[in-house]
Amino acid sequence: MSLARNIFRNRLNARKLRPGDFIKLEVDVILSNDITTPLAIDAYNSSGIGVMKGRSKAVIVADHFTPNKDIASARQVKKVRDFAREKSIRFYEAGCGIEHALLPEEGLVLPQDIIIGADSHTVTYGALGAFAAGVGSTDVAAAWASGEAWFKVPESVKVVLKGSLRPFVSGKDIILYLISRIGTDGALYKGLEFCGESMEELSMDSRFTMANMVIECGAKYGIMDADRKVIDYVEERATRPYSPHPEGYSIESDTEFEEVMEIDSSSIEPQVAFPSSPANCRGVSSIEEVRVDQVVLGSCTNGRWEDYEKAARLLEGRKAAKGVRFIVIPSTARLYREMIDGGLMKVFAGAGAIISPPTCGPCLGGHMGILAEGEKALATTNRNFVGRMGDKESQVYLANPEVAAATAVKGYIASPEEL
Amino acid sequence: MSAEELKIKGKVFRFGDNVDTDQIIPARYLDTSDPAELARHCMQGVDGEFASNVRPGDIIIAGRNFGCGSSREHAPLSIKGAGVGAVVAESFARIFFRNAINIGLPIIEVSGFDSKTGQEVLIEPSKGKITNITTGGTGSFTQFPAFLSEMINAGGLMESVKRDLSERRDL
Numbered sequence: 001m002s003l004a005r006n007i008f009r010n011r012l013n014a015r016k017l018r019p020g021d022f023i024k025l026e027v028d029v030i031l032s033n034d035i036t037t038p039l040a041i042d043a044y045n046s047s048g049i050g051v052m053k054g055r056s057k058a059v060i061v062a063d064h065f066t067p068n069k070d071i072a073s074a075r076q077v078k079k080v081r082d083f084a085r086e087k088s089i090r091f092y093e094a095g096c097g098i099e100h101a102l103l104p105e106e107g108l109v110l111p112q113d114i115i116i117g118a119d120s121h122t123v124t125y126g127a128l129g130a131f132a133a134g135v136g137s138t139d140v141a142a143a144w145a146s147g148e149a150w151f152k153v154p155e156s157v158k159v160v161l162k163g164s165l166r167p168f169v170s171g172k173d174i175i176l177y178l179i180s181r182i183g184t185d186g187a188l189y190k191g192l193e194f195c196g197e198s199m200e201e202l203s204m205d206s207r208f209t210m211a212n213m214v215i216e217c218g219a220k221y222g223i224m225d226a227d228r229k230v231i232d233y234v235e236e237r238a239t240r241p242y243s244p245h246p247e248g249y250s251i252e253s254d255t256e257f258e259e260v261m262e263i264d265s266s267s268i269e270p271q272v273a274f275p276s277s278p279a280n281c282r283g284v285s286s287i288e289e290v291r292v293d294q295v296v297l298g299s300c301t302n303g304r305w306e307d308y309e310k311a312a313r314l315l316e317g318r319k320a321a322k323g324v325r326f327i328v329i330p331s332t333a334r335l336y337r338e339m340i341d342g343g344l345m346k347v348f349a350g351a352g353a354i355i356s357p358p359t360c361g362p363c364l365g366g367h368m369g370i371l372a373e374g375e376k377a378l379a380t381t382n383r384n385f386v387g388r389m390g391d392k393e394s395q396v397y398l399a400n401p402e403v404a405a406a407t408a409v410k411g412y413i414a415s416p417e418e419l
Numbered sequence: 420m421s422a423e424e425l426k427i428k429g430k431v432f433r434f435g436d437n438v439d440t441d442q443i444i445p446a447r448y449l450d451t452s453d454p455a456e457l458a459r460h461c462m463q464g465v466d467g468e469f470a471s472n473v474r475p476g477d478i479i480i481a482g483r484n485f486g487c488g489s490s491r492e493h494a495p496l497s498i499k500g501a502g503v504g505a506v507v508a509e510s511f512a513r514i515f516f517r518n519a520i521n522i523g524l525p526i527i528e529v530s531g532f533d534s535k536t537g538q539e540v541l542i543e544p545s546k547g548k549i550t551n552i553t554t555g556g557t558g559s560f561t562q563f564p565a566f567l568s569e570m571i572n573a574g575g576l577m578e579s580v581k582r583d584l585s586e587r588r589d590l
Contacts, residue, residue: 022566038452039492047577051589065450072450120490120514136492136518142580146589150566150576184437185484189513218484220513277437364446364489383488385441387464 001256002156003223004191006246007112007131019155019258028130029109030054030143031117033099034062034073037080039137040118044144053147058089058140061102064360066094069367097332097358100124100212100300105332107237111226111244116140116149121300121382123219126211127204128234129226129244134215154220155258156191158251161198163266168416170310171206172302172380172400174198175213176271178263180281188218190258195225195251198265204233205306212301213382216278225251272378272413273398276386284403284415292397294325294377295408296389298356299363302380302401303331308339311405312347314419320352321411327369329356351408365389371396378407427504427525427542428552429476431534438465438481439488440515444497446489454500461497475502478542480534482508486515495519505542507532507549520567521576532558 001009005017011025032040037060060080065073077094084091096102100121103109111129115122118140125132135149143149161174179186192214194207202210207224214222224230226244234242270284297311308330320326328348330336336358339345348355354369362369363381371377371390376397379389384396397413406414442464444457451457462469462479479498485508486494495518498506505525519526527542529549534540538553549558562568573579584590 020564022564035446035449036490036492039496042452043577047581049577049581049584049590051584053589064446070450076450118490118492120488122490134490134514136490136514136521138492138521138576139517142521142576145577146580146584150570184487185510185512188484188510218487218512365441366446383439383441385439385464385488387445388441392464 002191002254003129003193003225003249003251004131004156004221005153006249007114008153010246011114017153019153021153022150023153024148024150025114026147027054027057027116027143027149028113029115030058030140031099031103031115031119031122032060032137032140033064033119034066034077034080035064036118036137036140038076040140041079041083043138043141047141047145049145052087052144054144055087055089057147058144059103059108060084060089061092061096061099062094063098063358064364065366066359067357068094095333095357098300098303098360101303101331104128104208105237105334107234107239110234110238110240110242111230112242116143120215121212123214123221124208124212124300126214126221126223127207128230129224131221131223133221154189154191156193157187157259157261158257159192159194160260160262161194161196161265162262163198163264165198165201165265166269168270168402169268170400171202171209173268173271174263174265175210176273176278176281176398177268179213179217180279182217184216184277184279185218187214190219192219192222193251193257194222199224203306204229205304208304209301213278216382270400270403270415272403273384275384275395275397278382278384278398287413290376290397290413291411292324292378292407292413293375294327294369294371295404296327296329296362296369296377296379296381297401297404298329298331299360299381300331301382303329305335305338307380307401308344311401312344314402314405314416315351315409316347318351318409320408324408324411325369326351326353326408327356327362328353329361330358332358362389378404378413380404425544427476427478429478429504429540430474431536431538431540432469432473432477432479433534433536434465434479434481436482437484437487440486440491440494441488443486443494444491449491449493454496457493457497458500461501470501473501473503476504478505478507478540479503480507483510485511487512490514492518492522495522495524499524520570523571523575527560529558529560532556
């Protein structure tokens, strides 16, 4: 009956749930950031509700327009910081990290959790076997008050990944391929549950990338079994007790899905999403020369150790092409230190990279790498909508970190095999 | 006003499929929570003239997957702030959908309804009927499930939570 419905059922002590049922669930984490929290504060304050039953579940991260990009965002972050302090809510200051890289690292999100976040990429935590869904600011305010959120039980799609991955293929390529196959509304109002033999080969970092981008095909959530890899990941970080799975359950053996989709992972080469849709993908080998002005490595999508490590391996002893602004964004303060200790920063600096503090920055066209009219960027981020990284007439291409490294070196969109 | 009496009538602004929240309100304007300020930039990423042309009660009609992308509640808030009477689409992205319900922006899912920018449309929620006054064409839609109607009738999510908490004597 799907992993998500199992999690709901355990939480509600209900016997059976059907798609379309409306339910209220107690949540484990209520996330918001410097952009979405101000609206939640307004909704909470103007409601006249005094209680805050969800206080201990609340987490606020200042990561979008931070370090403060101008006076208006400084005011906004200050409003959020002051509120967090007044209400004793867990608050991560500018520079701590990008929310969806930070929360798993901090051990705040765990298997079987029910997580809401006023940020569409909250779905990332599905990689840990949690039900995690993006919501709005008023949902966050309501959950602060009641400790609960409302949901419509979605239909679930079992996504079976078969076969071995090709060289230079990672989670980014699998999820881009899936999005291009079903379209940007292909999983609208539905949940995606991943299983199959390719999961063995997909690292935690790759799985976070896949779960992160399920929103780009409209999905409510994307979840994976909390297998050995997940347990190893959370074991050393968990801040609360947790249990990996409903007893005896696996997505693979579950036969009660509304839909089943099979993907042959071995047929997928590194993907590049062309402007202006994440569903507009082509295999990297079929791309004619597309020159770029900027390459961005980082974000909540591809901002984990393996992402930087793979890119650095290709960049060692090489330089970014003339005329390319190569921006590397370590996604958390801890990763920043690890990248120094592990020698990665030396490689990036040697390649002529601009190394940014942790921030969402250019991904959403905030700051730290905005594009002018007519400029093109290749980014390891999640969206290439019209005007996403700057001017309406600028363009964004999405790809994995190794394609980004090759593109930075060549100055045009390139396969890692060309290096 | 009860649901029975509510009618929405206005001029159409027509948009296509996959209008994302970056087009509805580009991220550079997310440094404010003021609906009036957000309204000044409403739909700027897809139609730079919208904010100056829209009049209270006007109706946005779009294709599939309206409001996809970011969770920013600023998107429905900017539309509401601009005085838009309702958003009609073939389908809505789910976070936009719940945000609209939560803040009380009327939204309606209708397939195959023919309309063009500038035409006049009447929506009668209690009848589940939408009429293109200019052409005479009509469309129909189903009522929201009881759970959502109750939330809308309570005045949005915060009011409904407030009522629940006070019924449980948590307030």
